[in-house]
Amino acid sequence: NVQEVSDVDPDKLEIPGLFILEALGASGLRSMRYAKEIDHGCGVDRIVCNDLELHAYENIKKNAEFNGISPEKLISSQGDAVEIMMKHRFQSLKGQHTRVAEYLTEDLKNRNYDKDPFDVVDLDPYGSPSIFLDTAVQSVRDGGLLCVTATDLATMCGKNLEVCFSKYGSMSLKAKYGHEMAIRMVLAALERKANVYGRYIVPLLSVQMDFYLRVFVRVYTSKAEIKKSAAKLGLVIQSSGCDSFFIQPLAKEMNNVHKCSTVQVPQVCGETGESMRIAGPIWTKPIHNLEFVKSLLSMFDKNYQPDGGNFDACKLGAAKIVKGILVAVSEEVPDVPLFYCLPSLCKVLRCSVPPMAKVHGALINAGYRVSQVHCDSNGLKTDAPPEVVWDIMRAWVKKIEPDLDPTKASKKAAKRFSGEEMNSKHNARVAILTKESKTNVNFSIPGELLSKLKRRKENLDRISRWTPNPQPNWGPKSRAKGSNKFQTHPKNRNNRNKRRGNGNNGKRNFSTKKAKKAS
Numbered sequence: 001n002v003q004e005v006s007d008v009d010p011d012k013l014e015i016p017g018l019f020i021l022e023a024l025g026a027s028g029l030r031s032m033r034y035a036k037e038i039d040h041g042c043g044v045d046r047i048v049c050n051d052l053e054l055h056a057y058e059n060i061k062k063n064a065e066f067n068g069i070s071p072e073k074l075i076s077s078q079g080d081a082v083e084i085m086m087k088h089r090f091q092s093l094k095g096q097h098t099r100v101a102e103y104l105t106e107d108l109k110n111r112n113y114d115k116d117p118f119d120v121v122d123l124d125p126y127g128s129p130s131i132f133l134d135t136a137v138q139s140v141r142d143g144g145l146l147c148v149t150a151t152d153l154a155t156m157c158g159k160n161l162e163v164c165f166s167k168y169g170s171m172s173l174k175a176k177y178g179h180e181m182a183i184r185m186v187l188a189a190l191e192r193k194a195n196v197y198g199r200y201i202v203p204l205l206s207v208q209m210d211f212y213l214r215v216f217v218r219v220y221t222s223k224a225e226i227k228k229s230a231a232k233l234g235l236v237i238q239s240s241g242c243d244s245f246f247i248q249p250l251a252k253e254m255n256n257v258h259k260c261s262t263v264q265v266p267q268v269c270g271e272t273g274e275s276m277r278i279a280g281p282i283w284t285k286p287i288h289n290l291e292f293v294k295s296l297l298s299m300f301d302k303n304y305q306p307d308g309g310n311f312d313a314c315k316l317g318a319a320k321i322v323k324g325i326l327v328a329v330s331e332e333v334p335d336v337p338l339f340y341c342l343p344s345l346c347k348v349l350r351c352s353v354p355p356m357a358k359v360h361g362a363l364i365n366a367g368y369r370v371s372q373v374h375c376d377s378n379g380l381k382t383d384a385p386p387e388v389v390w391d392i393m394r395a396w397v398k399k400i401e402p403d404l405d406p407t408k409a410s411k412k413a414a415k416r417f418s419g420e421e422m423n424s425k426h427n428a429r430v431a432i433l434t435k436e437s438k439t440n441v442n443f444s445i446p447g448e449l450l451s452k453l454k455r456r457k458e459n460l461d462r463i464s465r466w467t468p469n470p471q472p473n474w475g476p477k478s479r480a481k482g483s484n485k486f487q488t489h490p491k492n493r494n495n496r497n498k499r500r501g502n503g504n505n506g507k508r509n510f511s512t513k514k515a516k517k518a519s
Helices: 029-037 054-066 081-087 130-139 161-168 178-196 225-232 290-298 319-330 342-349 356-365 386-400 411-416 419-433 447-457 490-496 513-518
Strands: 002-004 018-022 044-051 074-078 103-105 118-123 140-150 199-209 212-221 233-239 245-249 251-254 257-260 276-283 370-373 376-382
Touching: 018 029, 029 044, 029 054, 029 074, 044 054, 044 081, 054 074, 081 130, 118 130, 130 140, 130 178, 140 178, 140 199, 161 178, 178 199, 178 212, 178 225, 178 233, 178 276, 199 225, 199 290, 199 319, 225 233, 225 251, 225 257, 290 319, 342 376, 342 386, 342 419, 356 370, 356 376, 356 386, 356 447, 386 419
Parallel strands: 018 044, 018 118, 044 074, 118 140
Antiparallel strands: 002 103, 140 212, 199 212, 233 245, 233 276, 251 257, 370 376
16 A cells, blocks of 8 residues: 655645644643644644643643634644554554655544544644653654653653663763763663564654753654664763763674673773773764754745745744754754863863863864753763873863972862862872873864864854853742642542541641641
């Protein structure tokens, strides 16, 4: 039932619009935008906007009517997101359900909206999306798009190791690259969930901004490709004495056969001699598709002409923010996982922070690639090994303080730290600064990099890659609670009253100082 597009007259080729699920709709705002803004290409055929609560379901219907969207195009749904996705789970035995450009299936022409898989599944929960990932990778059509948001960054950045492992199957770590590591943990979790059903993911765009992360991946089915999944994952080996880190892949490819990887990292830190900590596994392959990112950036060009439709990216309310993030993403070194933080490197050595351009120049002159990162303006993403990075930092310290005696602790450090903490930090600094450098460091800025810097300085490149928070204490608000009359679903009612005693007149059943005084 599969016809190749090359054998079909393009004028007679009829592809139906997208079938989208917003599993956690709340007010339905995003579904409204899908319905009104996606009017180019094949457009949108039908959107299912779901929420667990009755009052949210009613609000979705009211908002759709207010925005002039027909109920046939945007279907309001009340139910458990997992149950809805299970009804539409992908059936690989019934043939190819695909939207890959090279194929057109008869299934798409005669679509069953009650059980066919979705073209797009959008997950945007409050907190972790982990409980939805298993059914999400099943309910997406082959080649379909899966959009996942996570706001539990504290958990994935090392605050709760046990919780992170229970939700994502990875150990987190407190490090400056924590936000990128969080992205890679979510991608690794998606890959493992998909592999169970003979599927795999291809990341298109993965970003961290404000207080959340969001990944866009396509899901495909291939038994041959999932054999390569182990080579896409790896462990993070972090030094406990400094910022040095290594990536240990789980598998490697040899003659088109994947085998267990040998240990490629040292047992102790080569700079400080301290022990190494293990975290992960994480996704180690690229987290962006640069061609896709460039196609998005082209939409902000003044001369851009969309293929049908009236969508104008420049008229978006957050156009400057979106464009800035996409530019920062497009400039990243694509195939290097994680990054260093320049101020953190200087903190270990207790020296002033060098200009970012000089560090970039030193790495480029040494024959390595380097870039900044979209999630940290002080980030330093490079394929140089840790010893080269520290060689450059040692050269910087010798340049600004040629008569420095590294064995003596500074007065500021003595005031700030004391006891064992002072000794460990001082010993790490001494170990790094007294080690002999093997890299010929040249801080001159190469011509190509210099032209980029001049362009920014002359305001020809008026793009803010790292937009500051719009207001102080910017972050997620408290979880939606409402009153008991709005909490219609038994799950939410039970969670709301789980800390209340049954025979205590509605009072909380834990004691406080005020309660003791009142009694």
